[in-house]
């Protein structure tokens with residue numbers, strides 16, 4: 001199947017239109033016409049080569065929402081016209097303990113990412129959502145609950161599940177004290193989801209500049225990490241801190257904010273964090289952990305949760321040809337919302 005998208009041809013190059021082929025449908029495949037595609041900070045990191053060499057040309061995008069266009073002979077869960085979604089992965093071994101445990105993101109053989117990974121059967125490079133169509137095996141297709149606004153749902157597929165999974169894993173409930181470091185794409189979803197779970201949420205940011213935005217999302221307020229007095233006063237104040245900062249940073253300033261047995265979970269930055277001071281860990285049995293997206297079942301769960309609680313990411317709709325500008329704005333700093341590409345703006349001709 002011929003399709004068109006936007007690809008990076010090297011780590012320095014701008015994103016440009018790119019014509020390529022999607023595979024012919026296998027018996028368990030679903031072909032999707034993509035309507036909206038979220039712009040994740042990982043897309044930028046990946047095309048820039050920040051996480052290692054990439055198989056260019058590369059079409060990023062792993063927050064994908066669209067409509068089923070056709071299905072393979074053995075597909076039972078989806079039919080033509082269904083509203084569906086695809087997130088950060090498109091395949092896994094389906095046989096190991098992690099896959100059986102519905103945590104395909106931790107597949108022992110490694111999950112297949114939505115873009116930049118070798119397909120498990122053909123070996124060709126997977127290409128993501130900045131395109132008109134995608135073909136994905138049925139098991140990795142999500143359902144968009146009826147009545148949900150498709151144009152605002154895409155960022156749930158990465159920003160949503162990435163923050164929902166640790167909130168669930170660490171048992172956030174009514175009255176839990178949750179801190180969210182950073183108020184970007186991930187951070188703003190962490191606030192909304194934790195608030196919906198009944199938690200008492202505080203945003204932790206460099207300054208109180210985004211206080212109005214934080215409160216509008218349901219947070220109590222902002223704790224400014226540069227305000228030493230406020231940071232000291234907030235010692236032991238949190239059961240869980242979700243750290244969404246996407247770049248290298250020192251986490252030692254945040255660990256004393258945790259109460260005994262509290263955890264700081266890193267979901268933003270991938271890579272070294274600098275030297276960890278074990279003092280707050282030992283004197284308080286505190287933990288520093290990480291978390292990667294969530295399994296397919298849990299991704300469906302967060303979509304259903306958002307539908308039920310009427311939670312949507314804050315989206316700024318852009319045209320496909322505005323992507324390079326959007327990447328620049330992402331690089332310049334956090335915005336308490338997500339860019340979403342209206343794929344109808346990409347002319348197939």
Ligand SMILES: [Zn+2]
Pocket residue numbers: 040041042043062088158159
């Ligand atoms: Zn992402």
Ligand SMILES: [Zn+2]
Pocket residue numbers: 092093094095096097098099104106107108109110
């Ligand atoms: Zn597996």
